[in-house]
Amino acid sequence: MKKIIWSMLWMITAMSAEEVYATFQVEAQKSANLAFSSSGIVQKVTVDVGSEVKKEDVLSTLQNDDLKVMLEGAQVALKYAKLDYDRQVKVKKIIDQSQFDQYAFKHENAKVQAAYQKSLLDKTVLRAPFDGVIYEKSLEEGDVVSGAMIRTLLKIQSAHERKLILEFDQKYHAKVKVGDHFKYKIDGDEKMHEGKISKIHPVVNMENRKVIAEVEAKDLMVGLSGQGTIIADDK
Template identity: 50%
Template sequence: MKTILLTLMVFLSTLHAKDIYATFNVEAQKSANLAFTASGLVKNTSAEIGSSVKKGEVLASLDNADIQALLTRAKTVYKYAKRSYERQLKIKNLIDEGKFDTVAKAYESAKSSLAYQQAMYNKTFLKAPFDGVIFYKDIEVGDAVSGLMLKTVYKIQSATKRKLLITFDEKYANIVKVGDTFEYMVDGDTKTYTGTIRKIYPQANTKNRKITAEVQAKNFMVGLFGTGTIHTK
């Protein structure tokens, strides 16, 4: 009886646990193509290829003297409209309702105008959307850019965080699960690494009949290739 149970356990283990060959490419965990959405002449650039930047850091800016003048004017109009509104608000019950509505309307209009001019001014600065490294630059001082014809001027990727896009045969679609272990080697590196499958794409590639999954990693150069084994549970 013990022999039968042992044989059954071994059979079930073999049935459910399987090592699956997979290949992978290294990609950045985050990446973005950056472009100006405003039009104008490039006034300065502060990031080069290989520059490490922080989220919100200005990478380049446009000549914005005209927009800055409009913003200053909007701030002045808003300041006095707000003062007038606050004065009228104190005596609201003593004045004509129509007069108060006129003042309130002017105040709201000035507030909206200020918000709009501030937004237009902000668009003249190109900022990093997250902490990362610049790996592409196609912009120089004096270049003309157009918000109507978007052109990628910078490309940024996460500094150290990577994802391995692993691919395996579609016949294992019902076997590989999130949480399975992936043991792998990067091409040109003799060290063996281990990761965990965090995501499985819900569609097979119709060209090569492969399924893609993701494994988190760090510090590898983007674009590297490797092979490994998925240890299913």
Template identity: 60%
Template sequence: MKKIVFLLCIVLQLNAEEIYATFDIEAQKSASLAFSTSGIIGKMNVDIGSTVKKEELLAELLNDDIKAIVEVSKVALKYAKSDYERQKKVQQHINESLFDSYAYKYDNAKVQLKYQETLLDKTYLRAPFDGIITAKRVEIGDVVSGQMITEVFDIQSLNTRKLILKFDQKYHQKVKVGDTFKYKVDGDDITYSGIIYKIYPTIESKSRKMLAEVKAQSFPVGLFGDGYITTK
């Protein structure tokens, strides 16, 4: 039995092929962040190099006016609810249309509060995922536009990276998800190993190269290198 397994391994090794590929290192996640509404930057809580958690508050527009409207809406809802509940207790004794008017005021007050809270929430810019701030494009006092999409911060994942592999198109039927990629980063003598988890379905028209992705950790974004894909 051991002899059979040994021979099978030899056959697999003979059928395996090593395909040369170059790569660039990118963050696993990256995004340019902007407010979805217009206003004036009032607070900035982070800077370039800041490590942030998902949903952490990064920046805030001047919003005292919207906060005041939210408080007014809360008061309006409080009294509309009180009136509605009071009329509901005597509903059978009053005109139906009159009761409906109280129900309408109550429902409308709830909607108005929700609307104002949504406007207030748009004045806060939060981190979409755990990461590190790599660029800051505005300062306190700058005017931003939701329509023109004024970018505020760039963010990328803190440690998780991906290698964007490029290899000759003639191997498009040989390279598969799950193949091993052994590689070296430029300026580093250590040989690393990873598994291809994504293959792009198109070929670059200019370079005639196919692209694939391999997950990695902690390399600085922007580095490059090369290696060999071992096909199964």
């Protein structure tokens, strides 16, 4: 009974709607080109093409023993600078202000130096910016990388979330709305899919006079193309 009612509602909607032809390309919902911003020798690569990763997973590291030692030294200096500062805080009322300021400066400077050394160490670790899958890899252990000449080493994209990048004639720009249904097929596949317009770009493509819209999808191979029909409701 529910199917009959749904079918009737769909027919009523279709009667008051206009069908707009659109072509599309499949893209990942998220994608990023990853690179080191520091120079060094690649010590370890923990992923390969097809590896699924979680946000903040370590993907690769540079040789960084020297930076680890520098950070440890900065942390020790901070520890003792804080002890000295805390002692001076207790006797602040009975010591010269300029003397107290010197200890405060040393403490703050030690914090800055420790944070700086940590930032240098962090730059030797390449992490995943979001949950996804590695789809291109161009580094191996032992490779030399340069922070002065940054190049893409890994490419990552959403593992399952996709978006269809639609193009349709500009004459329908006022008719198509976010939420309109989109019925489509992948080229070479007769299976019918359905989705909804999730975003409409505010600028017309000047090269072909097409409006660009997006439809969310899942588990389609990035790069596939297809065509379909937007059901543009006039209401």
